[in-house]
Structure formats: C-alpha cells, structure tokens
Amino acid sequence: MRDTPASRALAGVEPRPGVPKPDPILVADGVVRAFGGLKAVDVGHLELQRGAITSLIGPNGAGKTTFFNLMTGFDRPDQGTWNFDGHDLSKVPAHKVANYGMVRTFQLTKALTRLTVMENMKLGATGQRGEKFLASMWPGAWKSQERDIEQRADELLVRFRMDHMRDEMAGTLSGGQRKLLEMARSLMVQPSMVMLDEPMAGVNPALTQSLLEHVKDLPKFGMSVLFVEHDMDVVMDISDWVVVMAQGQIIAEGTPEAVAKDPNVIDAYLGADHGDESRFTPVPFDGAPAATAASGAVPEAPVDTHEGEQDLAHGNGPTGPTTGSHDAEEQA
Numbered sequence: 008m009r010d011t012p013a014s015r016a017l018a019g020v021e022p023r024p025g026v027p028k029p030d031p032i033l034v035a036d037g038v039v040r041a042f043g044g045l046k047a048v049d050v051g052h053l054e055l056q057r058g059a060i061t062s063l064i065g066p067n068g069a070g071k072t073t074f075f076n077l078m079t080g081f082d083r084p085d086q087g088t089w090n091f092d093g094h095d096l097s098k099v100p101a102h103k104v105a106n107y108g109m110v111r112t113f114q115l116t117k118a119l120t121r122l123t124v125m126e127n128m129k130l131g132a133t134g135q136r137g138e139k140f141l142a143s144m145w146p147g148a149w150k151s152q153e154r155d156i157e158q159r160a161d162e163l164l165v166r167f168r169m170d171h172m173r174d175e176m177a178g179t180l181s182g183g184q185r186k187l188l189e190m191a192r193s194l195m196v197q198p199s200m201v202m203l204d205e206p207m208a209g210v211n212p213a214l215t216q217s218l219l220e221h222v223k224d225l226p227k228f229g230m231s232v233l234f235v236e237h238d239m240d241v242v243m244d245i246s247d248w249v250v251v252m253a254q255g256q257i258i259a260e261g262t263p264e265a266v267a268k269d270p271n272v273i274d275a276y277l278g279a280d281h282g283d284e285s286r287f288t289p290v291p292f293d294g295a296p297a298a299t300a301a302s303g304a305v306p307e308a309p310v311d312t313h314e315g316e317q318d319l320a321h322g323n324g325p326t327g328p329t330t331g332s333h334d335a336e337e338q339a
C-alpha cells in the first residue's frame with residue numbers, strides 16, 4: 008500500500024461501489040449516457056477523495072473515456088449531476104470547466120505542433136478567470152498577467168525537465184515528450200483536479216518512469232488525480248484508490264490491494280477477455296508482478312500521431328487542447 012496522506016485517509020473506507028469518502032472533491036450522482044440502446048455510462052454514485060490519485064480501470068469499452076468526457080464537459084449526459092469542489096459542473100461546457108480547477112488530458116496528445124513548446128504552455132493558461140476583463144479594462148494588468156503566465160510556464164518546464172526545448176516547435180518532440188508537454192500545459196491553470204486519460208499510452212519506457220513520477224508528485228502540489236490506465240503494474244504502483252468500471256457501471260472500488268482481490272473485478276476482466284484482442288490482464292492476486300506484458304495480452308500502445316492529430320477514439324472525441332482553449336485546435 009502507498010504511504011501517502013490520501014491513502015492513510017482512505018485506509019478505513021469500506022471497499023464497495025459508491026462508498027462515501029472522508030473529503031470528496033468530486034461527487035457524481037445518477038450519471039447516465041447512452042448511445043442508442045447502449046448505456047455507455049450508468050454511474051449511480053461516485054466520490055473521489057481530495058488529494059488522492061484514483062485510478063479508473065476496466066475492460067475495453069467499460070465507459071471510462073465517456074465518463075471523463077462527461078465530467079469535463081466534452082459530452083452531455085442523458086441524466087445526472089456532479090459536484091466538483093462545491094460547484095455543480097453538470098451543465099458547464101468544456102471550455103469553462105478549467106476555470107473551476109478541473110483539467111484533463113487525452114489518450115492522444117493535443118500538443119499544437121506548429122507552435123513552440125512555450126506557446127503551447129501559454130495556451131494552457133487561456134480562459135483563466137478575469138483574463139478578458141483585465142485585457143479590456145486595463146492593458147497594464149494584462150501585461151503583468153502575461154509575465155506571470157510566462158514565469159509559471161518556465162517553472163513548469165524546469166520541473167518537467169523540458170526547459171531546454173522551450174523554443175522548439177512541438178511538432179519536433181517525440182510522442183512521449185508531447186505527453187509530458189500536455190501534462191505540463193494542463194497544470195498552467197493551477198488546477199485542483201487533473202484527469203489523465205491513459206497518459207502512458209505510446210510513451211517509451213524511458214519517459215514512462217518520468218511521467219509516472221510527475222503524476223505521483225501532483226498531490227504534493229495540492230492536486231487530486233483521476234487516472235485511466237490499463238497497465239496494472241502502474242495502477243498498483245501509483246494509486247491511493249482504484250475504481251473499476253464494467254459495462255458503464257462502477258462494479259468495485261477500494262485500495263489497489265482490495266480491488267485486486269475482488270471477485271467482481273476478476274469476473275469483469277475474464278468475462279471481457281476476447282483472447283488476443285484484450286489489452287488487459289488482471290493483476291495476479293498472489294502479490295507477484297502483474298503479468299500484463301508477459302502474458303502477451305498487452306500489445307504495444309499506439310504511437311501518437313503527429314500532424315493534425317485528434318482524439319479519434321470514438322469519432323465524437325473532443326478536439327481541443329487540454330484546458331479551456333479547445334477552440335484553438337491545430338488544423339492539419
């Protein structure tokens with residue numbers, strides 16, 4: 008078990024779907040999203056603990072990305088509400104969600120390849136509270152905000168060890184470096200919650216560790232994290248709490264250790280196993296290292312596309328960069 012303030016706070020929480028948390032930052036109720044006859048998301052009640060790294064896992068098609076899209080305003084539910092840090096976000100559009108302190112990244116990176124690393128970072132800060140007001144009323148204040156933004160970007164680039172790439176075009180970065188850039192950019196609005204959709208996908212092993220360390224650090228900066236990940240080694244290593252979805256519903260929740268032993272979770276994965284097509288193998292329950300790669304069940308993740316990349320996951324994928332500036336999507 009991880010030894011973090013959040014894991015200690017969650018240690019006594021009963022491992023069952025919908026269980027209340029001591030200090031929730033996000034509370035979702037009755038969230039339903041159907042595509043035709045298929046209920047892609049049907050979440051009765053879910054609370055995410057403040058300051059925790061919560062992994063959202065589940066077989067392919069379980070509804071994880073759809074749930075992310077809903078929480079971050081990139082899709083609308085048929086029913087349901089959610090409260091984020093005291094605010095009802097259920098009717099807030101994607102480009103305003105970041106103003107409330109919630110940001111997300113995408114399975115495929117959204118770095119704007121024809122802008123420099125620094126320009127990408129600055130775009131991450133757009134949409135922040137007061138920006139337009141300050142610009143129109145008092146240009147001096149806007150300039151000083153610009154300076155603050157640049158300083159914050161520089162600090163983040165140093166923290167992510169990308170400062171030497173500051174003036175390079177994002178298009179020249181590797182897929183893994185772009186994931187780092189996307190994560191760094193998402194932090195420009197100083198969010199209280201970061202939603203990461205498969206941040207490790209397509210990242211080479213050298214950068215994976217670095218990305219993981221950055222994710223683990225986020226709670227130290229006061230952030231809560233919801234994290235979709237297929238690699239159970241990563242999930243076991245990084246999570247204070249794990250939420251398991253299958254067929255749109257939350258079927259289990261608990262510490263990584265509790266979830267790994269949960270028969271419902273084992274059933275969900277075995278039931279969803281389509282042989283070689285499955286990207287996922289449940290963690291072995293004897294404490295041995297997870298058999299993901301060794302089982303052959305986890306094909307290499309796709310490498311990020313470069314020019315004009317989009318979230319093509321479902322055809323309706325969001326097309327904007329990470330935070331409140333999604334109308335600035337790169338044109339191919």
Ligand SMILES: Nc1ncnc2c1ncn2[C@@H]1O[C@H](COP(=O)(O)OP(=O)(O)OP(=O)(O)O)[C@@H](O)[C@H]1O
Binds near residue numbers: 042068069071321323
């Ligand atoms: N725009 C859409 N139109 C129709 N069906 C959709 C759409 N988006 C998602 N779905 C369906 O909803 C279900 C949940 O999909 P979703 O991508 O949320 O699952 P997931 O858990 O993120 O899967 P993966 O791990 O493969 O990314 C799937 O059956 C998917 O085919």
